[in-house]
Amino acid sequence: MFVYLLLLTVIATVEAQRVPGLQKTDSCLCKINSSIWTFPAVQFVEVTKEVQTCEENLNEFEEKLRNTDVELPSMGATLQNITARLEVFNYLHTSGLYNALHLRQLNQELEEIHQIVNEAHLQNPNNETHNLLSELKKAKNDVRRMYKDDFFNLETMKKRLQDLNNRAQTCKTIPNDFRSTCHQRIMTRISSPRVTKLNSISKSYISGAWGRDALLTNNRYWEHCLVSGNKHGNTIRVYNSHEDFMASKNYKDEQIAPSYSDKNAVQGSGTILYDNTVFYQCYETAEICSFNITSQSTERVKLDGAGIDNKFPFCYFSCRDWTDIDLEADQDAVWVIYATEENHGNIVVSRLDPLELNITHTWKTHLFKRSVTSTFMVCGVLYATRYVSNYQEEVFYAFDTTTGQEINTLSLPFEKVSAGIANLNGFRQLYI
Ligand SMILES: *[C@@H]1O[C@H](CO)[C@@H](O)[C@H](O)[C@H]1NC(C)=O
Ligand SMILES: *[C@@H]1O[C@H](CO)[C@@H](O)[C@H](O)[C@H]1NC(C)=O
Ligand SMILES: *[C@@H]1O[C@H](CO)[C@@H](O)[C@H](O)[C@H]1NC(C)=O
Ligand SMILES: *[C@@H]1O[C@H](CO)[C@@H](O)[C@H](O)[C@H]1NC(C)=O
Numbered sequence: 416m417f418v419y420l421l422l423l424t425v426i427a428t429v430e431a432q433r434v435p436g437l438q439k440t441d442s443c444l445c446k447i448n449s450s451i452w453t454f455p456a457v458q459f460v461e462v463t464k465e466v467q468t469c470e471e472n473l474n475e476f477e478e479k480l481r482n483t484d485v486e487l488p489s490m491g492a493t494l495q496n497i498t499a500r501l502e503v504f505n506y507l508h509t510s511g512l513y514n515a516l517h518l519r520q521l522n523q524e525l526e527e528i529h530q531i532v533n534e535a536h537l538q539n540p541n542n543e544t545h546n547l548l549s550e551l552k553k554a555k556n557d558v559r560r561m562y563k564d565d566f567f568n569l570e571t572m573k574k575r576l577q578d579l580n581n582r583a584q585t586c587k588t589i590p591n592d593f594r595s596t597c598h599q600r601i602m603t604r605i606s607s608p609r610v611t612k613l614n615s616i617s618k619s620y621i622s623g624a625w626g627r628d629a630l631l632t633n634n635r636y637w638e639h640c641l642v643s644g645n646k647h648g649n650t651i652r653v654y655n656s657h658e659d660f661m662a663s664k665n666y667k668d669e670q671i672a673p674s675y676s677d678k679n680a681v682q683g684s685g686t687i688l689y690d691n692t693v694f695y696q697c698y699e700t701a702e703i704c705s706f707n708i709t710s711q712s713t714e715r716v717k718l719d720g721a722g723i724d725n726k727f728p729f730c731y732f733s734c735r736d737w738t739d740i741d742l743e744a745d746q747d748a749v750w751v752i753y754a755t756e757e758n759h760g761n762i763v764v765s766r767l768d769p770l771e772l773n774i775t776h777t778w779k780t781h782l783f784k785r786s787v788t789s790t791f792m793v794c795g796v797l798y799a800t801r802y803v804s805n806y807q808e809e810v811f812y813a814f815d816t817t818t819g820q821e822i823n824t825l826s827l828p829f830e831k832v833s834a835g836i837a838n839l840n841g842f843r844q845l846y847i
């Protein structure tokens with residue numbers, strides 16, 4: 416409720432401060448009154464400092480309570496992670512690039528630390544928990560003030576430019592079969608998971624991907640395990656029916672690469688199967704590989720500027736290793752979800768032509784990739800989820816590639832099969 420009210424405030428303020436652009440020959444000129452630069456930067460720095468102070472206090476606190484059974488190490492890790500993430504927000508801010516969405520996430524994170532500290536306080540109240548609580552309260556007030564006093568317009572301009580760019584992407588010539596046939600564009604609810612199954616290869620492999628051939632005319636199911644450090648893999652197990660898949664029988668193991676350290680081996684858990692072709696991040700590079708099982712041939716395409724090797728993974732309390740590049744497919748296309756430095760670590764979505772293996776479109780979102788736990792695509796709409804509890808996720812964000820619109824006020828909770836879920840693929844049948 417609190418977050419909701421704040422958002423409304425921001426929108427109202429931003430609306431009142433529009434900076435009109437003028438088209439001059441081939442460029443767009445905007446006059447910005449320099450008085451709008453008096454953004455409350457000092458307050459942002461204060462918040463960052465306060466969170467750092469919290470961390471210091473927490474470290475002492477942790478030291479004191481290390482011998483008790485209170486679960487402080489995880490609190491410490493959380494605060495450290497949040498401090499690390501704040502540094503990025505700070506960078507975004509000093510580059511004049513932070514935005515309302517980042518503030519909202521910051522706010523949610525503050526709320527979450529608050530809950531954790533509150534629990535610790537109830538279990539074992541002492542001066543430190545008391546201080547932490549009052550510091551968190553102050554930090555939250557500061558964030559609230561940042562929302563209220565924000566009359567910073569560069570952000571609005573950047574957002575508008577990016578929206579224009581995304582709309583331009585969408586206007587690019589798009590193959591006929593790309594426009595989705597879904598009549599309702601944004602999902603309204605998500606059913607419980609229908610399929611629960613342990614991987615059939617080995618219980619010791621805890622990371623990988625599985626699913627159905629995304630070209631739904633193929634009734635093919637598959638599983639893929641990362642066998643080396645939860646990072647690399649080189650085989651895929653394919654089943655010709657759902658029954659075989661559930662019973663783990665009548666499968667065929669296909670070799671994607673001769674070994675898990677081959678240049679054509681798989682890296683990370685973003686793998687998908689589309690039209691009997693495996694699409695995945697190529698071994699140790701910012702490239703997408705396709706391995707056509709029918710023709711047994713591998714091709715690759717470069718993903719410009721994509722962060723790899725845990726630069727922009729999916730995160731929540733902790734980050735999931737080797738999740739820099741996520742592949743998704745719907746009936747119409749293969750989608751690549753990643754982040755670039757150029758887009759300040761925010762999610763970039765590219766549409767990949769599965770037959771030509773070239774990138775046809777690229778949209779840049781305002782969603783910081785490290786702030787989401789997972790993404791998936793349905794009907795050309797990218798959805799992002801955040802952690803709610805070990806049993807629940809929430810879809811909180813959508814980006815519609817057919818309109819270039821971002822929606823960050825969704826709240827669609829759904830059950831998850833396991834706490835460590837990192838790779839969700841959207842299936843219309845399953846989720847809508
Ligand atoms: C800039 O904005 C301030 C405050 O709104 C106003 O007083 C000032 O006249 C403006 N300057 C110009 C050049 O428009
Ligand atoms: C979060 O904390 C965990 C455990 O301390 C660490 O492994 C991980 O790298 C941290 N993530 C970030 C973004 O700092
Ligand atoms: C907590 O603070 C009070 C007053 O500042 C002080 O008297 C007390 O000794 C402190 N308790 C602990 C456990 O540090
Ligand atoms: C895979 O190879 C087969 C046979 O060469 C071809 O018909 C099919 O279109 C290829 N699929 C993809 C996705 O490239």
Ligand SMILES: *[C@@H]1O[C@H](CO)[C@@H](O)[C@H](O)[C@H]1NC(C)=O
Nearest residue numbers: 768770771772773774775776
């Ligand atoms: C993708 O490849 C096809 C066939 O080679 C070509 O016609 C098309 O222009 C390419 N698209 C891009 C964006 O490179």
